[in-house]
Amino acid sequence: MIVFNIWSTLQWYLRPFIKWFLRKTTRLCELQRICYGEKPGASRTCAIEKSLLLSRTPCVREIVSYLDSVVYDRRFIPENFREILDPSVSVIMRAKNIKPSLHGPFITSFRNCLEQIWSYKSLVDEVEELRRSQFDSNNPEHEEKLLRLWTLLVPDVKLESRVTKQWQLIGFQGDDPKTDFRGMGVLGLENLLYFASEYPQASSHVLSHSLHPKYGYTYAIVGINITSMAYYLLQDGSAKTYMFNAKQHMPNVNLFHRFYCYLFYEFDKMWIEAKPENIMEFSIIFKKFESAIRTELADPATVFRINIEIDTI
Amino acid sequence: MGLLSILKKLRSNPDKELRLLLLGLDNAGKTTLLKQLASEDVNHVTPTAGFNIKSVLSNGFKLNVWDIGGQRKIRPYWRNYFENTDILIYVVDCSDHQRLEETSQELAELLQDEKLRAVPLLVYANKQDLETALPASEVAQNLGLHLIRDRTWQIQSCVATDGTGVKEGMEWVCKNIPVKK
Numbered sequence: 001m002i003v004f005n006i007w008s009t010l011q012w013y014l015r016p017f018i019k020w021f022l023r024k025t026t027r028l029c030e031l032q033r034i035c036y037g038e039k040p041g042a043s044r045t046c047a048i049e050k051s052l053l054l055s056r057t058p059c060v061r062e063i064v065s066y067l068d069s070v071v072y073d074r075r076f077i078p079e080n081f082r083e084i085l086d087p088s089v090s091v092i093m094r095a096k097n098i099k100p101s102l103h104g105p106f107i108t109s110f111r112n113c114l115e116q117i118w119s120y121k122s123l124v125d126e127v128e129e130l131r132r133s134q135f136d137s138n139n140p141e142h143e144e145k146l147l148r149l150w151t152l153l154v155p156d157v158k159l160e161s162r163v164t165k166q167w168q169l170i171g172f173q174g175d176d177p178k179t180d181f182r183g184m185g186v187l188g189l190e191n192l193l194y195f196a197s198e199y200p201q202a203s204s205h206v207l208s209h210s211l212h213p214k215y216g217y218t219y220a221i222v223g224i225n226i227t228s229m230a231y232y233l234l235q236d237g238s239a240k241t242y243m244f245n246a247k248q249h250m251p252n253v254n255l256f257h258r259f260y261c262y263l264f265y266e267f268d269k270m271w272i273e274a275k276p277e278n279i280m281e282f283s284i285i286f287k288k289f290e291s292a293i294r295t296e297l298a299d300p301a302t303v304f305r306i307n308i309e310i311d312t313i
Numbered sequence: 314m315g316l317l318s319i320l321k322k323l324r325s326n327p328d329k330e331l332r333l334l335l336l337g338l339d340n341a342g343k344t345t346l347l348k349q350l351a352s353e354d355v356n357h358v359t360p361t362a363g364f365n366i367k368s369v370l371s372n373g374f375k376l377n378v379w380d381i382g383g384q385r386k387i388r389p390y391w392r393n394y395f396e397n398t399d400i401l402i403y404v405v406d407c408s409d410h411q412r413l414e415e416t417s418q419e420l421a422e423l424l425q426d427e428k429l430r431a432v433p434l435l436v437y438a439n440k441q442d443l444e445t446a447l448p449a450s451e452v453a454q455n456l457g458l459h460l461i462r463d464r465t466w467q468i469q470s471c472v473a474t475d476g477t478g479v480k481e482g483m484e485w486v487c488k489n490i491p492v493k494k
Contacts, residue, residue, distance in 0.1 A: 131357075168385075168386075173339040173340070173360055173383075173384035173385075174339060174340075174384065174385070179339075179340040180340075180360050182358050182359055182360060183356055183357040183358040183359060184357070184359055188359075217362065218362055218384070218386065221359075221360045221362050221384070222362055224359050224360060225359045225360070225362060227359075228357060228359045231357075278390065279362060279363055279382075279386070279387060279390070280363045280364060280387070280390050280393070281363065282362040282363030283362075283363045283364060283365060286362075286363075
């Protein structure tokens with residue numbers, strides 16, 4: 001621990017010298033070296049983010065806090081990207097003496113990194129807002145979503161009434177799901193709904209496992225616990241690997257939902273493979289699953305995909 | 314410190330580690346209570362599939378608190394956790410009038426179990442911040458606590474989300490630790 005502290009202090013003082021030396025020898029600034037040297041995706045974007053946060057150049061710091069304020073004002077949305085990002089890129093390039101005419105590829109790559117970094121920050125806020133809004137049975141929109149979840153998961157069975165024991169079939173605890181969302185609020189419902197609507201085969205495959213006579217579990221409750229896991233991974237930045245490596249997708253709520261679907265699908269696989277004695281083994285298997293996911297996320301090269309081909313056979 | 318006082322100290326705390334069992338219907342507030350005891354954030358609680366366990370230091374005791382999920386499907390597994398329980402803590406959502414009957418039946422069954430014989434009982438009358446919450450005295454009446462003869466018991470009103478009343482309950486727990494043979 002002490003060695004680590006000394007090393008990080010030393011690094012702080014040495015950083016400018018190392019950077020100066022590299023700049024003189026490679027004739028490229030750190031941002032350029034990252035954009036040209038690191039693989040696109042999490043390795044590149046995370047390195048750019050770190051470099052920007054550690055920067056002591058006033059211009060760069062100003063841009064960082066400007067972009068943060070845009071996220072704070074909820075204005076970091078695709079329509080505004082051009083107007084926000086283009087000037088930010090030019091300011092930093094001017095400060096770093098990068099000639100646009102010579103470094104075209106840098107502009108594209110650097111701009112993309114900025115877009116990813118601040119989209120992620122914006123997503124964290126958006127997800128937090130969904131989590132904070134409690135499920136409210138007086139809100140027709142919430143109710144409609146809940147009923148839609150039922151129709152998507154169990155299309156052949158009609159819900160007898162709004163409050164009924166039937167909800168337990170899809171793994172809610174009692175006869176009214178409204179108390180089950182708890183600390184995850186509407187986020188939990190949105191996640192379940194996305195999985196059911198966008199991956200109908202995968203979700204019904206998972207639901208059928210949850211109804212297994214021996215290895216069954218409570219689908220919705222486990223789903224809400226997966227929401228909690230996805231939420232924490234997003235909050236502490238671990239989910240960056242997933243989000244930045246998702247090609248063709250910027251971090252946004254739908255990508256978060258996809259991340260959730262991936263986790264749910266993979267958890268189900270692990271649960272069934274573990275052949276648990278009963279539901280009481282949930283906490284142990286869930287912890288094991290979380291640490292496995294964390295290990296995978298720690299490697300910036302990991303790309304996550306749901307392998308749905310298996311169950312379409 | 315003289316030998317006598319050391320002996321006294323040893324005698325008064327024969328075993329400083331205790332096993333607390335937290336039971337109650339789903340949505341009663343068991344996990345929130347557990348988090349409150351461990352001074353953790355209570356805003357991100359999810360329904361418990363299976364169980365949670367935490368060790369908490371309180372009044373010089375190490376409390377191993379077992380929080381078992383309350384939904385109907387899990388209740389049959391409650392029995393697996395009865396062994397060696399020092400204190401039973403039963404949590405009631407006082408605003409859930411409809412299931413007062415159900416929670417009182419579950420408690421009655423617990424109290425008849427041989428493995429929990431003579432184990433002191435603390436009932437937390439939770440969610441007192443809600444307007445519709447019944448007062449602790451009425452809940453006690455409904456649960457028939459006054460008829461209990463074979464163990465010490467206590468009912469404590471509380472609000473698990475902000476911690477009101479939780480400490481008072483735990484003080485009672487620490488004062489009523491059964492003497493181990």
